Amino acid sequence: MPADPMIAISELHKSFGALHVLKGITLTVPRGAVVALLGPSGSGKSTLLRCINLLETPDRGEVRVGAQRMAFGAGGQRMPRDRELAAFRARTGMVFQHFNLFPHMSVLGNVMEGPVTVSGAPRAEADRLARGLLDKVGLLDKADVYPQHLSGGQRQRVAIARALAMAPEVVLFDEVTSALDPELVGEVLAVIRQLAEEGMTMVIVTHEVAFAHEVADLVGFMSDGQIVEMGPPAQVLERPENPRTRAFLERFHSFIGSFGQRGAT
C-alpha cells in the first residue's frame, strides 16, 4: 500500500438526533484503488459516503481527500464555512441512487454546469469538455436531450459524466444501480469498470456482490455504523471472518441461487 493514501478517514462519528449512525469509522483508500462497501441497509454506508464529501457534516473525526483535510468535533474546531465545504466537494465527485440530474437543463447543460458555475470555465471550453465526457459514457448523441427523455441507465451515465466534469480526485458511488431496471444495470457498471481501469480512486456502495468481487481492490463490510471487516474481495467475499459478514453473504448467495445471477457483467 502506498504511503500517501487518497482518502483517509479517522474516528468518524455521525448522529442524527439520538440515532448514532457512524460509530468511529476509520478507512484508508490508496490512490487509484476501488473500495466497495457492502452491508445491510441502515448500516451507515450511505451516510459514510455523504460524510466523505461533506454533504453531511461529521460530528467528530477527520476526513482527508487528496490534499484537503478537515477535522471535526472535540478539538474546538469551528464549523467550516459554506465556501470551504464547496471547494472540498468540488474535488470529490458523487453519483446518487436516484441520478438527481437537473431536469431544467439539457444533458449537455447538466455536464457543463459544474465547470461553468463552479470553476468559472469559459463556455466553449466547458462545452468541449462535456462533449468529450458524454462521448466517453456513450451518450454524445443525447447531448441536447432533456433528462426526462432518457432511460434510467442513460441518466445514470450522464450523472457520472457530470461528476467527472469537475475532474475529481475521487468518485463516490451511492447504490447507483439500485433504482435501475435489471437490464440497464450492465451499461452503468461498464462505465464504472472503465473508470477503475483508468485508475480512478472510487468508493462504491453497492448490492452487486459479483461486481464488487470483480472490480474492487478492497471490500469493506459495514454493520451497525462500523466497518467490521475489510480486505481483498477474495478474502471478505469468499472467506469472511466476521459472523455478520457471513450471515449477510449467505442470504445473498441463497437469493441468487434461487433466482439466477443477474446483471453483474
Next chain:
Amino acid sequence: MHYSWDFGFLWQYRTIIAIGLGYTVLYALGTILLGLIIGFAVGIARLARSPVVNYPLIAYIELFRCTPLLVQLIWFYYAFPVIVGLDIPAHVAAGLTLSLYTGAFYAEIIRGGVNSIERGQWDAARAIGMRRGQVMRRVILPQAVKRMIPPFMNQSITQLKNTSLVSTIAVSDLLYQGEIITATTYRPLEVYTTVAIIYFGVLFPLTLMAQLVERRLAESD
C-alpha cells in the same frame, strides 16, 4: 317589484369612474410588486432554519394571514398612527397594508415552492461544489418558480379585488368613486352593477390568461 333601470346618466361620470379604475389598477400593480419583494425576502429568509430569524417572520405571516384585511386597513389607518404618534395619509396606509397582506401570502408561496424541490437536487448541486447561493440561483429557483407561478397568479387576481377595501378609508378607487356617484344620484343599483362589470371586465381576461399559462407549464413538464 318594478324598477326602471337607467344606465344613461353614468356617462357624465365617466371621468370619475376612469380615475377610480386607474387607482384600482395602480394599487393592484403597486402592491403586487411591493408584496412580491416582501414575499421573496421573507420566503427566502424563512428557509434558514434559525429560530431567531424564523419566529418574527412566522409571526408576521400569520398575523396578516389570520386577520381580515378590512380590519388591518382600519387598524393601520386609525390605530397605528396613535401608537407611533405619526399621521399616516390614507394612501400610505392603504398601500402598506395591502402590500404586507399579499406579501405574507407570497412568502408562503415562495417558501413552499422552494421546499417542493427534491432534496436530491440540493445534494447533486452541492456535490459538484456549488455554494448555497449558486444552488439556489442555478438549480432550485429555476425549477421552483415554475411551481410558484399558478398560486402567484391566483393570489394576484384576488389582490386586485382586495383593493376595493381601501374605499373604506376614503382612497378614491373604483368602488369609492361608485359610492360618491351613488351619494349624488341615489341610483346604487346601476352604479354597483357597473362597478361589478368593470371589475369583471378586467379580471376575467386575466383569469383566462392564467389558465393558459398554467396549461403551458403543465405541458412543459
